[in-house]
Amino acid sequence: MNDNEIYDLIVVGGGPAAHSASLYARRKELDTLMIAKEEGGQLLYSSEIDNYLGVPDVEAFDLVKKFRDHVDKYDVEKLDDEVLGVTKSEGVFELETVKNGTKTAKTVVVATGAKWRKLNVPGEEEFTGKGLSYCTTCDGPLFANADVAVIGGGNSAFEGIIDMLPLANRIVNVDIAPEPIADPVLQKHVENSEHMEDVEFKGYYGHEILEIVGDDMVTGLKIRDMDTDTEKNIEVEGIFVEIGLIPNSQPVDDLVETNDAGEIVVDCRSQTNVDGIFAAGDVTTVPEKQIIIAAGEGAKAALGAYSYLIHQ
Ligand SMILES: Cc1cc2nc3c(=O)[nH]c(=O)nc-3n(C[C@H](O)[C@H](O)[C@H](O)COP(=O)(O)OP(=O)(O)OC[C@H]3O[C@@H](n4cnc5c(N)ncnc54)[C@H](O)[C@@H]3O)c2cc1C
Structure with missing residues (x-):
């Protein structure tokens, strides 16, 4: 033509x-x-x-x-x-x-x-595909029985947590906002999930991500408590960035x-x-x-x- x-x-x-x-x-x-x-x-x-x-x-x-x-x-x-x-x-x-x-x-x-919306923190590019993913629906099953972090407090993150509850051993949810903003129905779904008995769940709200850390693969993340200005290292094998x-x-x-x-x-x-x-x-x-x-x-x-x- x-x-x-x-x-x-x-x-x-x-x-x-x-x-x-x-x-x-x-x-x-x-x-x-x-x-x-x-x-x-x-x-x-x-x-x-x-x-x-x-x-x-x-x-x-x-x-x-x-x-x-x-x-x-x-x-x-x-x-x-x-x-x-x-x-x-x-x-x-x-x-x-x-x-x-x-x-x-x-x-x-x-x-x-x-x-995918990114965190823009050190280690993010390096560990993408090496333990860091942007999609629980896609990559969740690769982390069966693992300790994982789900980053974000909105609907995507809570849907990610729901995906991971039947799979993971431990789930850490980190968000910069002081509390999750996901729809209440999703938050209740997580709270009342039958899998909560088997999974160790911890929320770090009002925390910013400083760095993704690892060697060949992700080994954890470094976060900062915005209230107290203290830093903390969390060990995980998988990180899902679910911030939209x-x-x-x-x-x-x-x-x-x-x-x-x-x-x-x-x-x-x-x-x-x-x-x-x-x-x-x-x-x-x-x-x-x-x-x-x-x-x-x-x-x-x-x-x-x-x-x-x-x-x-
Ligand atoms: C790491 C990762 C893993 C995933 N795993 C899975 C999985 O296991 N299963 C699954 O179902 N989904 C998965 N997804 C999601 C899936 O890839 C997307 O849902 C799907 O690719 C969306 O297709 P799309 O055609 O709408 O857009 P895209 O795949 O985003 O393609 C958009 C295209 O538009 C082009 N483009 C953008 N702007 C312009 C412009 N101005 N001019 C010309 N071209 C332009 C881009 O170059 C690109 O070719 C994954 C996504 C990622 C990032």
């Missing part, structure tokens, strides 16, 4: 949601362009995946390859680039890229994913509705509040950020775009 032509659909992103959207779009014979900053998405930072249906015990990198090969079978046009902004003019979307000027399309699927996700919605946050967390608001058809622009995966308000969910939402978004186009 030449530079001035208008695509039926531009998919922005290169993770599971974008691959699935591109595959579904091409199977509907839409002229599709996929623009991705880094093909693979969060899977590039993951290790073994064992919860993607039909593909047990797969290395994340190999799953990315399977996604890529499947999409390439349908000759999806791809651009290795970053989308900076999206505007709508006379019913057509204009996408400004860093390296390839402006690309235009009749519909857009935004599948730009999210970044930052959605990559910046390219469209002037165009479509987002919630307080910056997630793109979508309906059950993956449609945003702007006709012709759809969104899928971790960048959206759809709860539970998982590969299989992102892939399913990507498929829905592409079918939504197809349906929108044939009704024009």
Whole structure:
């Protein structure tokens, strides 16, 4: 397709949601362009995946390859680039890229994913994947019978604690706020859990994390009591940083509705509040950020775009 032509659909992103959207779009014979900053998405930072249906015990990198090969079978046009902004003019979307000027399309699927919110403390980068994880749903089972810390006092952290209660030997919950802010229902769930009898649980609230420590693997963390200004070392084998996700919605946050967390608001058809622009995966308000969910939402978004186009 030449530079001035208008695509039926531009998919922005290169993770599971974008691959699935591109595959579904091409199977509907839409002229599709996929623009991705880094093909693979969060899977590039993951290790073994064992919860993607039909593909047990797969290395994340190999799953990315399977996604890529499947999409390439349908000759999806791809651009290795970053989308900076999206505007709508006379019913057509204009996408400004860093390296390839402006690309235009009749519909857009935004599948730009999210970044895990980080602690930004010494040791965090070094021990990511070596005992430090950002996802109990993904990596919790690797820490069966272990002593673990769950960092954070919000809903993500308490859902993480609930994931770990049947698994861990000891759970330490650390948060900088003086008390947890998770929904009371989640806090009660933890307090009243039948597993509390078998698990040693301790909360350190009003404590900041100073450092993640270890040798080859995590061995603990250093925290500071904000009231007394005293430091403490806690020994654990696993650390889950559960302080939320930052959605990559910046390219469209002037165009479509987002919630307080910056997630793109979508309906059950993956449609945003702007006709012709759809969104899928971790960048959206759809709860539970998982590969299989992102892939399913990507498929829905592409079918939504197809349906929108044939009704024009
Ligand atoms: C360490 C780790 C382990 C995990 N383990 C599991 C697991 O075991 N099981 C599971 O189901 N889930 C797991 N997850 C979560 C899972 O990876 C995500 O839910 C999933 O990748 C979300 O897919 P997505 O396509 O919405 O977004 P992402 O995977 O975040 O992909 C977003 C894509 O958009 C691109 N992009 C972003 N902004 C722009 C832009 N402006 N222009 C162009 N491209 C852009 C990015 O480069 C990337 O390619 C894990 C996540 C992490 C970080």
